[in-house]
Amino acid sequence: MVFFSMGWTGSTRTWARYELISLILAGLSTPLVLSVHTIVSTDFATSVIPGWHTTIFPPYFVAGAIFSGFGMVATLLVVARKVMNYENYITIGHLDAMTKIIMVTGTIVGIAYLTEFFIAWYSGNIYEQYAFTNRMFGPYWWAYWSMMTCNLIAPQVFWFRWARTTPWFIFIMSIVVNVGMWFERFVIIVTSLHRDYLPSSWVMYSGSLTEIGLFLGTFGIFFTCFFLFAKFLPVINMAEVKSILRNRE
C-alpha cells in the first residue's frame, strides 16, 4: 500500500491540483480520440483500394471506435458489477445511458455503411461498385450480412426501455456488438484485399492457426491484466463516490 499511496495525504492543495490535471487530461484526450481514429482510418482511405478509398472513413471509424468501446465496456461492466456487488455504484441508470450511446453510435456506423454503398453506386466507378457487390453477394457475403445485422439492426432493440434496463440482455447485446465490430474489420480488410483491380491476383483468405492463436492470445493478455487489476486494485474511485454522498445525522 505504501507503494501505491505514494505519500498521499488528502491535502486541499493536492486535491485542487488533482482536479485540474484531470480536467486538462480529459480536455486533451477527447480530441486525441478523434485524431487517432481519423489518422488510423486514413491509413486505409488514402490508399487506392476499392472499398477503402472513400472520405466517409474518418467519421465512420471514430463512431465505430466509440461503438465498439462501449460494447466492450458493457460486456465487462455487467459481469463485474454483479460479481463484485457494485450494483448500487454502477446502477441501471448507468447501463441505460451506455446503451443509448451504443444505439446512437451503432446507427451512425450503419449510416456510414449505407453512405459507402450509395456513393459507390452514385460515383459510377465500376471498381468501387464491384467491391460492394462482392461484399454483399460474393464468397464472404456471410461476413457482410453478419456485420450489418450486428451493427445496424441489432442495436435498434435499445429503443425499448426494457432492453436498456435488463442487465443480462445488455450483456448479450454487447457481445453482439463486439462480434459485429470484428466482422466490420474483417469485411474492410479481407473483402477489399481478396479482390481488387486485377482479377488474376484474386485469392481466397482463411485464417491460419498462428493468426487464430494470436487472436486468442490477445484475449488472454487482456483478461489477465483486467483480472489482476480487478482483484488487487480499487475498481471504483472511492473519493468520487464519497464526494456525492451526504452525511446525515
Next chain:
Amino acid sequence: MGILDKKLSLRDRKKMLVGVWEDEDQLMAGAGALAHAGIHIHDVYTPYPVHGLDRIIGARRSKLARIAFFCAVTGLTLMTTMIWYMYVHDWPMNIGNKPVRFTPSWAPVMFEGTVLCTAFGMSFFFFWRNRLVHGIKNELLDIRQTDDRMILTIETTDGMDEKAVLDMMKNHGAVELREFHNGVQTVI
C-alpha cells in the same frame, strides 16, 4: 524533493491546533469563520475534494495550467523540428510530387506530440509538486483523514488565543480537537 512545499510539511511544524470534522458543510463553515477571523489555516486534509475549500484557506492558484501550456509548446516545437529535420533537411522524398515543406499533413504528428509532452509534463509536475513518490511514508495526522474524517490544521503563532480558536472550531462542528506538538498529538 518537495522544495517548494517544504513550508507545508508537518515535520517542520512546532505546534499546531488540529480539528477533526465529519461533515463537509460544517467544515466549510468552520474554515470560513476561522479565515474571516484572520486565522491562517495551514491546510485541510479530506478524503475527497471539497469544492471551495482551497479558496477559503487562501491556497494559491495552481501553476499546473501554465506548466501544461509550456509543455504543449515544447511538444509542438519538438515535433515540428523532428518532422522538418527528417522530411525537409535529412532525407526529403518525392511522394506523388507533394511539396517538401510545411503542409497540413504535418498536423497529426504535431498534435500528438503536443498531447504527449503535455500529459507527461503535467504528470511529472503533479507528482513532484505534491511530493508523491513510490515508497514515501505518508505524513498523516489521523489515519482516517483519507477515509471518513476531515482534518483542519492551524499553526500557532505568538499571541494567538488558542482557546478561542479551539472554541471556534468546536462551535462549528468539530468532533475532536487536538494539539500537535513536536510530533506528538494530544487530544483536548
